[in-house]
Amino acid sequence: MPSFRIDNVKDIKGMACYLKKRFENTASGMFSIELSDDETYLTLHLDENVRKNGKKYLTAINFLSDIISEYILKSYEKDILEKIINRICSGLPKTERDEIYRIVCFRLYTNEFNSGSVVESRKKLISVKLSEFLKTAETLTLEGFITFRLGEYSRRLEIEVERAIRQYFIERQYEEYINLLTTFVRMQIPRVPELHVYALANGGYKVEGASPFGIPEDLSEGFGIDEKYPVIENDDFMIGFLLTCAPVKIFIHNASLFRNKELLNTIRLVFSECELLNE
Numbered sequence: 001m002p003s004f005r006i007d008n009v010k011d012i013k014g015m016a017c018y019l020k021k022r023f024e025n026t027a028s029g030m031f032s033i034e035l036s037d038d039e040t041y042l043t044l045h046l047d048e049n050v051r052k053n054g055k056k057y058l059t060a061i062n063f064l065s066d067i068i069s070e071y072i073l074k075s076y077e078k079d080i081l082e083k084i085i086n087r088i089c090s091g092l093p094k095t096e097r098d099e100i101y102r103i104v105c106f107r108l109y110t111n112e113f114n115s116g117s118v119v120e121s122r123k124k125l126i127s128v129k130l131s132e133f134l135k136t137a138e139t140l141t142l143e144g145f146i147t148f149r150l151g152e153y154s155r156r157l158e159i160e161v162e163r164a165i166r167q168y169f170i171e172r173q174y175e176e177y178i179n180l181l182t183t184f185v186r187m188q189i190p191r192v193p194e195l196h197v198y199a200l201a202n203g204g205y206k207v208e209g210a211s212p213f214g215i216p217e218d219l220s221e222g223f224g225i226d227e228k229y230p231v232i233e234n235d236d237f238m239i240g241f242l243l244t245c246a247p248v249k250i251f252i253h254n255a256s257l258f259r260n261k262e263l264l265n266t267i268r269l270v271f272s273e274c275e276l277l278n279e
Contacts (some may be wrong), residue, residue, distance in 0.1 A: 007041035065130035104164035188246035199257035
Protein backbone atom coordinates (compact mmCIF):
# COMPACT_ATOMS: atom_id res chain seq x y z
CA MET A 1 0.00 0.00 0.00
CA PRO A 2 1.60 3.34 -1.08
CA SER A 3 2.07 5.91 1.67
CA PHE A 4 3.57 9.35 2.34
CA ARG A 5 5.27 10.62 5.46
CA ILE A 6 5.05 14.29 6.46
CA ASP A 7 7.33 15.65 9.20
CA ASN A 8 8.87 18.89 10.51
CA VAL A 9 5.48 20.56 10.90
CA LYS A 10 5.08 23.36 13.48
CA ASP A 11 1.62 22.07 14.46
CA ILE A 12 1.47 18.40 13.56
CA LYS A 13 -1.87 17.82 15.31
CA GLY A 14 -3.37 20.86 13.61
CA MET A 15 -2.26 19.61 10.20
CA ALA A 16 -3.64 16.12 10.95
CA CYS A 17 -7.04 17.60 11.83
CA TYR A 18 -6.99 19.84 8.77
CA LEU A 19 -6.17 17.02 6.38
CA LYS A 20 -8.69 14.69 7.97
CA LYS A 21 -11.47 17.26 7.66
CA ARG A 22 -10.58 18.03 4.04
CA PHE A 23 -10.48 14.33 3.19
CA GLU A 24 -13.90 13.84 4.79
CA ASN A 25 -15.40 16.87 3.04
CA THR A 26 -14.26 15.72 -0.39
CA ALA A 27 -15.41 12.16 0.30
CA SER A 28 -12.54 10.87 -1.80
CA GLY A 29 -11.73 7.86 0.34
CA MET A 30 -8.23 7.82 -1.14
CA PHE A 31 -6.32 8.54 2.08
CA SER A 32 -6.26 7.54 5.72
CA ILE A 33 -4.16 9.42 8.30
CA GLU A 34 -1.96 8.03 11.06
CA LEU A 35 -0.21 10.25 13.63
CA SER A 36 2.97 8.75 15.06
CA ASP A 37 3.04 7.82 18.76
CA ASP A 38 5.58 10.54 19.52
CA GLU A 39 3.54 13.04 17.47
CA THR A 40 6.48 14.01 15.26
CA TYR A 41 5.18 12.93 11.87
CA LEU A 42 2.11 11.92 9.89
CA THR A 43 1.70 8.94 7.63
CA LEU A 44 -0.84 9.19 4.82
CA HIS A 45 -1.89 5.77 3.54
CA LEU A 46 -3.41 5.48 0.09
CA ASP A 47 -6.29 3.15 -0.62
CA GLU A 48 -5.03 -0.41 -1.17
CA ASN A 49 -6.52 -0.42 -4.68
CA VAL A 50 -4.29 2.48 -5.76
CA ARG A 51 -1.13 1.32 -7.48
CA LYS A 52 2.02 3.38 -7.45
CA ASN A 53 2.54 5.45 -10.62
CA GLY A 54 -0.87 4.42 -11.92
CA LYS A 55 -3.51 6.90 -13.06
CA LYS A 56 -5.28 6.93 -9.68
CA TYR A 57 -1.93 7.39 -7.94
CA LEU A 58 -1.16 10.54 -9.95
CA THR A 59 -4.69 11.84 -9.31
CA ALA A 60 -4.17 11.24 -5.57
CA ILE A 61 -0.85 13.13 -5.61
CA ASN A 62 -2.46 16.14 -7.32
CA PHE A 63 -5.35 16.02 -4.85
CA LEU A 64 -2.97 15.84 -1.87
CA SER A 65 -0.79 18.62 -3.28
CA ASP A 66 -3.79 20.95 -3.55
CA ILE A 67 -4.81 20.33 0.06
CA ILE A 68 -1.29 20.76 1.47
CA SER A 69 -0.97 23.96 -0.58
CA GLU A 70 -4.11 25.30 1.10
CA TYR A 71 -2.63 24.39 4.48
CA ILE A 72 0.63 26.21 3.71
CA LEU A 73 -1.28 29.35 2.72
CA LYS A 74 -3.38 29.24 5.88
CA SER A 75 -0.72 28.24 8.39
CA TYR A 76 2.62 29.50 7.04
CA GLU A 77 2.11 32.41 4.67
CA LYS A 78 1.78 35.14 7.32
CA ASP A 79 4.88 33.86 9.11
CA ILE A 80 6.78 33.95 5.82
CA LEU A 81 5.62 37.54 5.26
CA GLU A 82 6.87 38.55 8.71
CA LYS A 83 10.28 37.02 8.02
CA ILE A 84 10.53 38.82 4.67
CA ILE A 85 9.58 42.14 6.28
CA ASN A 86 12.06 41.67 9.14
CA ARG A 87 14.81 40.90 6.61
CA ILE A 88 14.09 43.71 4.15
CA CYS A 89 13.16 46.29 6.80
CA SER A 90 15.69 45.36 9.46
CA GLY A 91 16.64 49.02 9.91
CA LEU A 92 13.10 50.17 10.66
CA PRO A 93 11.52 50.31 14.14
CA LYS A 94 9.13 47.50 15.03
CA THR A 95 6.15 49.88 14.94
CA GLU A 96 6.89 50.66 11.29
CA ARG A 97 7.47 47.01 10.42
CA ASP A 98 4.13 46.19 12.03
CA GLU A 99 2.44 48.85 9.91
CA ILE A 100 4.00 47.43 6.74
CA TYR A 101 2.80 43.97 7.79
CA ARG A 102 -0.73 45.38 8.24
CA ILE A 103 -0.62 46.94 4.77
CA VAL A 104 0.66 43.80 3.02
CA CYS A 105 -2.00 41.65 4.73
CA PHE A 106 -4.66 44.14 3.66
CA ARG A 107 -3.37 43.96 0.09
CA LEU A 108 -3.19 40.16 0.05
CA TYR A 109 -6.37 39.23 1.87
CA THR A 110 -9.01 41.85 1.04
CA ASN A 111 -11.06 42.14 -2.12
CA GLU A 112 -10.11 45.80 -2.55
CA PHE A 113 -6.61 44.82 -3.69
CA ASN A 114 -6.93 41.11 -4.23
CA SER A 115 -9.22 38.61 -5.83
CA GLY A 116 -9.79 34.91 -5.36
CA SER A 117 -7.91 34.24 -8.59
CA VAL A 118 -4.73 35.83 -7.17
CA VAL A 119 -4.89 33.66 -4.04
CA GLU A 120 -5.61 30.68 -6.27
CA SER A 121 -2.53 31.45 -8.38
CA ARG A 122 -0.31 31.27 -5.27
CA LYS A 123 -1.96 28.00 -4.28
CA LYS A 124 -1.45 26.63 -7.81
CA LEU A 125 2.22 27.58 -7.78
CA ILE A 126 2.78 25.68 -4.51
CA SER A 127 0.66 22.75 -5.63
CA VAL A 128 2.66 22.24 -8.83
CA LYS A 129 5.93 22.20 -6.88
CA LEU A 130 4.48 19.75 -4.34
CA SER A 131 3.14 17.46 -7.04
CA GLU A 132 6.54 17.36 -8.76
CA PHE A 133 8.20 16.57 -5.44
CA LEU A 134 5.77 13.86 -4.32
CA LYS A 135 6.06 12.00 -7.61
CA THR A 136 9.64 11.12 -6.72
CA ALA A 137 9.66 11.21 -2.89
CA GLU A 138 7.63 9.55 -0.16
CA THR A 139 8.76 11.78 2.73
CA LEU A 140 7.85 15.46 2.84
CA THR A 141 9.82 17.58 5.33
CA LEU A 142 7.32 20.41 5.19
CA GLU A 143 9.25 23.39 6.57
CA GLY A 144 12.35 22.39 4.61
CA PHE A 145 10.24 22.15 1.46
CA ILE A 146 8.84 25.64 2.07
CA THR A 147 12.30 27.08 2.68
CA PHE A 148 14.20 25.45 -0.17
CA ARG A 149 11.66 24.50 -2.85
CA LEU A 150 9.31 27.49 -3.00
CA GLY A 151 11.67 30.20 -4.23
CA GLU A 152 9.28 31.57 -6.87
CA TYR A 153 6.42 31.68 -4.35
CA SER A 154 8.61 33.51 -1.82
CA ARG A 155 9.63 35.99 -4.51
CA ARG A 156 5.97 36.77 -5.20
CA LEU A 157 5.49 37.54 -1.51
CA GLU A 158 8.63 39.71 -1.54
CA ILE A 159 7.13 41.74 -4.40
CA GLU A 160 3.96 42.29 -2.35
CA VAL A 161 6.05 43.35 0.66
CA GLU A 162 7.99 45.82 -1.53
CA ARG A 163 4.69 47.27 -2.75
CA ALA A 164 3.48 47.57 0.84
CA ILE A 165 6.70 49.38 1.79
CA ARG A 166 6.18 51.91 -1.01
CA GLN A 167 2.57 52.39 0.05
CA TYR A 168 3.63 52.88 3.68
CA PHE A 169 6.10 55.65 2.82
CA ILE A 170 3.59 57.33 0.52
CA GLU A 171 1.02 57.25 3.33
CA ARG A 172 3.58 58.60 5.80
CA GLN A 173 4.48 61.44 3.45
CA TYR A 174 0.78 62.18 3.01
CA GLU A 175 0.31 62.23 6.80
CA GLU A 176 3.22 64.68 7.15
CA TYR A 177 1.68 66.79 4.38
CA ILE A 178 -1.67 66.86 6.20
CA ASN A 179 0.01 67.84 9.48
CA LEU A 180 1.83 70.67 7.71
CA LEU A 181 -1.38 71.99 6.13
CA THR A 182 -3.30 71.67 9.41
CA THR A 183 -0.64 73.64 11.26
CA PHE A 184 -0.66 76.31 8.55
CA VAL A 185 -4.46 76.70 8.70
CA ARG A 186 -4.43 77.01 12.50
CA MET A 187 -1.94 79.86 12.22
CA GLN A 188 -4.12 81.76 9.75
CA ILE A 189 -6.76 84.34 10.60
CA PRO A 190 -10.05 83.18 9.02
CA ARG A 191 -10.84 85.35 5.99
CA VAL A 192 -14.19 83.62 5.39
CA PRO A 193 -15.75 82.31 8.62
CA GLU A 194 -18.08 79.94 6.79
CA LEU A 195 -17.50 78.66 3.27
CA HIS A 196 -19.81 76.67 1.00
CA VAL A 197 -18.22 74.53 -1.71
CA TYR A 198 -20.47 73.07 -4.42
CA ALA A 199 -18.95 70.20 -6.40
CA LEU A 200 -19.99 70.50 -10.04
CA ALA A 201 -20.63 67.71 -12.52
CA ASN A 202 -17.86 69.00 -14.83
CA GLY A 203 -15.23 68.63 -12.08
CA GLY A 204 -15.13 72.28 -11.00
CA TYR A 205 -16.06 73.83 -7.65
CA LYS A 206 -18.40 76.72 -6.98
CA VAL A 207 -17.44 78.66 -3.83
CA GLU A 208 -19.56 81.03 -1.76
CA GLY A 209 -19.30 82.69 1.61
CA ALA A 210 -22.23 82.83 4.02
CA SER A 211 -24.08 86.14 4.34
CA PRO A 212 -23.03 88.67 5.49
CA PHE A 213 -19.45 87.39 5.00
CA GLY A 214 -18.74 86.90 1.31
CA ILE A 215 -15.42 86.10 -0.28
CA PRO A 216 -13.11 89.13 0.06
CA GLU A 217 -12.39 90.96 -3.19
CA ASP A 218 -8.62 90.50 -2.94
CA LEU A 219 -9.06 86.71 -2.68
CA SER A 220 -11.39 86.63 -5.69
CA GLU A 221 -8.92 88.66 -7.75
CA GLY A 222 -5.92 86.69 -6.53
CA PHE A 223 -7.46 83.36 -7.60
CA GLY A 224 -9.14 84.76 -10.71
CA ILE A 225 -12.66 84.09 -9.41
CA ASP A 226 -15.54 85.83 -11.20
CA GLU A 227 -17.87 87.31 -8.57
CA LYS A 228 -20.91 86.47 -10.75
CA TYR A 229 -19.68 82.94 -11.46
CA PRO A 230 -17.40 82.02 -8.52
CA VAL A 231 -16.01 78.74 -9.85
CA ILE A 232 -12.56 77.20 -9.39
CA GLU A 233 -11.62 74.64 -12.04
CA ASN A 234 -8.20 73.48 -10.85
CA ASP A 235 -7.70 71.12 -7.86
CA ASP A 236 -4.40 72.75 -6.83
CA PHE A 237 -6.01 76.20 -6.95
CA MET A 238 -8.84 74.80 -4.86
CA ILE A 239 -6.65 73.64 -1.96
CA GLY A 240 -4.65 76.89 -2.16
CA PHE A 241 -7.85 78.92 -2.03
CA LEU A 242 -9.11 77.03 1.02
CA LEU A 243 -5.81 77.44 2.84
CA THR A 244 -5.86 81.19 2.16
CA CYS A 245 -9.50 81.54 3.25
CA ALA A 246 -8.81 79.43 6.37
CA PRO A 247 -12.57 79.09 7.05
CA VAL A 248 -13.75 78.06 10.49
CA LYS A 249 -16.33 75.79 8.89
CA ILE A 250 -16.73 74.31 5.42
CA PHE A 251 -19.89 72.85 3.90
CA ILE A 252 -19.22 70.52 0.97
CA HIS A 253 -22.31 70.27 -1.20
CA ASN A 254 -22.78 67.40 -3.68
CA ALA A 255 -19.81 65.61 -2.11
CA SER A 256 -20.47 62.50 -4.20
CA LEU A 257 -19.59 64.51 -7.34
CA PHE A 258 -16.00 65.05 -6.20
CA ARG A 259 -13.86 63.42 -8.87
CA ASN A 260 -10.67 63.85 -6.86
CA LYS A 261 -11.39 61.77 -3.76
CA GLU A 262 -7.92 62.46 -2.39
CA LEU A 263 -8.65 66.20 -2.46
CA LEU A 264 -11.94 65.62 -0.64
CA ASN A 265 -10.18 63.52 1.98
CA THR A 266 -7.48 66.18 2.41
CA ILE A 267 -10.11 68.85 2.99
CA ARG A 268 -11.84 66.70 5.59
CA LEU A 269 -8.59 66.06 7.46
CA VAL A 270 -7.21 69.61 7.37
CA PHE A 271 -10.45 71.38 8.20
CA SER A 272 -11.92 69.65 11.24
CA GLU A 273 -15.19 71.59 10.93
CA CYS A 274 -16.11 70.11 7.57
CA GLU A 275 -19.58 68.86 6.76
CA LEU A 276 -20.33 66.72 3.70
CA LEU A 277 -23.73 67.11 2.07
CA ASN A 278 -25.19 65.09 -0.77
CA GLU A 279 -28.05 67.02 -2.34
